[in-house]
Amino acid sequence: MRVKSTTIGRRLACALGASALIVTGAGFAAPTALGEEPTAESSQTAELGNIDFTKKGSLTIKKHLHQDGTSAVGDPATGVYEGKPAEGIDGVEFTIYKIKDIDLSKNEDWEKVNSYKIPADPEADSNLVKVKTVTTEGGGVATLKDLDLAAYVVVETNAPADIIDRAAPFVVTLPYPDTKANDDRLGKRSEDWLYDVNVFPKNGKTELSKTVKGQASYGLNIGSEVHFPVTATVPKIAGDRVFKYFQVVDPMDTRFDKKSLKVASVKLSGVDLTSDDYTVAIQDWMVTVSLTQQGLGKLKNAAGQELEVVFVGQLDNLGEGDNFGRILNMAYVYSDTVSNPGESTPPETPGTTPPTTPPSTPPTTTTPPGGTPLVKQFWGDLKIQKVDQGTQKPLKDAEFKIYPAKDPYPAGECSPEYDENATAVKKNGVEGEDLVVKSDENGNVHFEGLFVSDDQNDPKSKEFRCYVLVETKAPSGFVTPTDGNQLFPVKVTIGQTAQGKYDSKVENVKRDTPELPLTGGKGVIMLMVLGGLLLVVAVGAGVVFIRRAEA
Incomplete structure (x- = not known):
């Protein structure tokens, strides 16, 4: 509902005047004829149209979206919308102030309602008394009961971060005249005083999403860049409002190199914005993109389009x-908007500091207001033991490279195959020097960080990823395997x-x-064998000679 402060005082004064005439007419009604019994109607006291200042009032705030940039009409008496209401918004805070120098029991003070100017800072205004702060819940509803009959200023003082186009402060009176004249968009009215009033301030909402780009395009080893695209759907705002500020903030994980943090691109509907359209600020690990006056002007005419910001960090x-x-x-x-009737130009110096500080560690169970759903990326290390096949003792100075497997996520076991066009995993990113790891004095081969999976790209959140370990150099005195024997699936x-x-051995x-000439080895054995043969031959020959002599 819109409370039209420009006309309410005059209309309320007219309503009061009409009530006074009715009371005066009743006091001077024609007497009954002599001898006639007074009727029941003439003996009853007429119900007055005056305000009953013995009553208390209530104010029910109903907070809904208006994503099409218009305001649906709500009935202040019943609290019912014309047509289907938009989504109710919980978590919006309103503060209610009583205007001290307006006394609604005085007819002349109703004119003050009409001319009242809401101060820029109600909290600091001595003419306003803070009554209460309430927060919408249960579908965007907040109710204040037992209020004095008075004029109040209602201010939206806080809202979830994804809520934009905050309601402008407004004045409402308790009671409120339920007349057709106050809003000709409503149907037939009671023409009476409303002591329980419903108001309908509206907001827009920014839809927000986040993902992570496929890591293979940027490197599979720790030291590679990770790219996080964040997309905000630009809401449509009311025609007499402009964006006050619009900021996209990413509190990057502290495991990223702080010096590497940057914004790779900012696009509106797929088209790169220029450096004059936004600024980038980095404080610790928090990266903030703030649209400038020029950028905000482009948003005003881009309702429903997507603003994409790509945040980057090196792990x-x-x-x-x-x-x-x-x-x-x-x-x-x-984001927020500000009323700017007749103008389409945003503020010259939009805000660049977020109104609240996002948590440095993202919550894992809920999505906070204004936040994207959580994006998860998974990495692991790889430990290999290098040993002598014969003695099983550890070997130092063996060298290995590692390749992405041809099938990184098989249904069964990992295979020692990798694509013939594949290159070894690099030290940093996808270009430059290959990653080479040597075995240490304990035979340990440690790859400190290799990409496994994420929850955005298929197959999502896999528990493992296959690689192919390649031995490129054996320790001195050992054979460097070849013919496929140097490939180890891990x-x-x-x-x-x-x-x-260890993950593998x-x-x-x-x-x-070459064989050594060993005198105490094979040579001795051969001599013994030959000597034995000669002895047998000699013995046999002697036996034959003796037998022939006897014969």
Whole structure:
């Protein structure tokens, strides 16, 4: 409902005047004829049309959206909308102030209602007495009861961050004259005084979403960039209002390198905005994009279109404990409008500081007002043990690269296949030097962070991702495997491999060497065998000789 302060005083004065005439007429009614019995009607006291100042009043605030930029009409007497109401908004705070120098029992003070100018800061105005602050709930409703009959200023003092086009402060009287003249959009009226009044301030709402781009396009190793697109659907606002400010804020995870934080692009309906349309501010890990006067002007004419901001950070570490490898992110939008009749130009210096500070750690169970649904990205580490095949002792200085598997998310076990056109995982991003990891003095081969999955891109939130480990150099004295024997399928799971545990074991064999001339070895054995044969031959020959001699 609109309370028309420009006409209410005059109409209320007329209503009071009409009531006075009715009372005067009743006092001077024609007497009954002599001898006639007075009728029941003439003996009753007529119900007065005056305000009953012995009563209390109530004010019910019904807060709904008006996404089409118009205001639906609500009935101040019944609280019912014409047609189907838009979505009710919970969590909107209103503060009610009584105007001290307006006494509605004095007819001349009704004219003050008509000429009253709402101060820019009601809280600091000595003529206003703060009565109460209420918050809408249960579908956008807040009710104040047992109010004195007086003139009140109602101010929307807080709202969820995604609520824009806040209601302008307005004046309402208790009681309120329920007359057709006060709003010709309403149907037949009671023409009486309303002591329980319904008001219908409206808001618009910014729809907000967030995702994360496929990580393979930006690198699979820790040290790669992560790209978070945030999309806000521009709401339609009332014609006599302009955007006061419009900000998109992303409190990036502290595991990103702070120096790497940036905004890759800002687009309206797929078209890049210019640097004159917005500013970027980075404080700690909080990145804020604020539209300038020029940018806000473009929003005014872009209702229903999408504003996309892409936030970027380079992952520096994966954390520790249960939080290891779990990157959670949420963005926020802050906006408001201001009345600017006859003008379409936003403020020259729009605000650049969010009205509230988003949490640095996003909530995991609920989506706060003005926030996007939570976006999750998952990483893990990989620990390999390098050992001598024969002795199982650890080997130092073996070198490995790692490749994305041809099928990163198989239904069964990981395969040692990778695409023939694939390149090894890089140290940073998708270009430059390959990532090479050496085994240490304990035979440990540790890949500190490899991408697993996210909850936005298919397949969503997978618990593992397959890679192919390739041994490129064996330790001195050991064979570097070839012919496919150097390829080892490995499974990287979300989180950190436990201390003292390994995801896989890779063995090496010693190199072959020329045989040594060993006098105490094979040569002795051969001589013994030959000597034995000669002895047998000699014995046999002697036996034959003796037998022949005897013969």
